[in-house]
């Protein structure tokens with residue numbers, strides 16, 4: 001059985017959320033949900049996640065999994081909000097512990113963010129198999145952008161996370177703490193060894209002015225035309241290009257709010273004695 005894939009594009013953060021299911025009334029997984037966050041007012045909102053909720057209700061789907069490909073640095077996860085609404089298990093790769101350890105130091109937090117991954121309902125080991133209702137699935141460890149990135153293979157669809165982008169955009173950056181361009185190269189070769197016709201779904205799209213937003217491609221197309229990682233690009237050439245390019249990129253607007261929430265599986269910090277929740281902003285660190 002092959003999955004149906006419903007994409008939701010969040011234009012503020014250029015993130016794709018996917019609902020993966022087997023038809024009306026079936027079980028589904030929701031991948032990489034977005035909690036809206038306005039950095040000027042520090043207000044959260046649920047417009048993006050509510051579009052997903054409306055679809056899940058309309059299709060009478062049962063949410064079994066709330067999958068995160070990694071601890072995103074560009075948006076807050078809505079996994080907790082979706083879990084409160086539908087239930088389901090929030091899952092990520094087991095290397096999230098490494099990311100938690102790194103950022104515990106950055107944020108100097110221990111209480112809510114023990115580096116044991118216990119904030120998540122499930123941690124995937126590399127190549128762990130699982131099911132989404134009647135659909136067969138597998139988690140693949142694809143480090144490089146972060147140490148904990150996972151790609152999820154569900155039937156003939158693979159959700160690549162921050163590894164490859166559309167062929168004309170290339171690849172994800174590798175300069176966040178724990179990032180590694182060598183590792184990303186090998187992760188991408190692993191993804192591109194899947195069957196040629198595998199449907200690949202991107203985590204983001206940053207389209208050039210000449211085209212609209214896209215999110216789906218195939219292994220064959222990426223191997224032929226990805227500007228950074230088509231067949232024939234050597235590891236050293238890729239690492240040299242990626243490192244040079246990363247040096248020109250500024251930090252994402254939401255990296256500090258996102259990471260400290262996302263390493264807690266999307267849970268916001270506990271309210272302080274006045275009932276207000278606070279995020280931390282480390283100075284002169286990133």
Ligand SMILES: [Fe+2]
Pocket residue numbers: 070071072073074145162
């Ligand atoms: Fe990312």
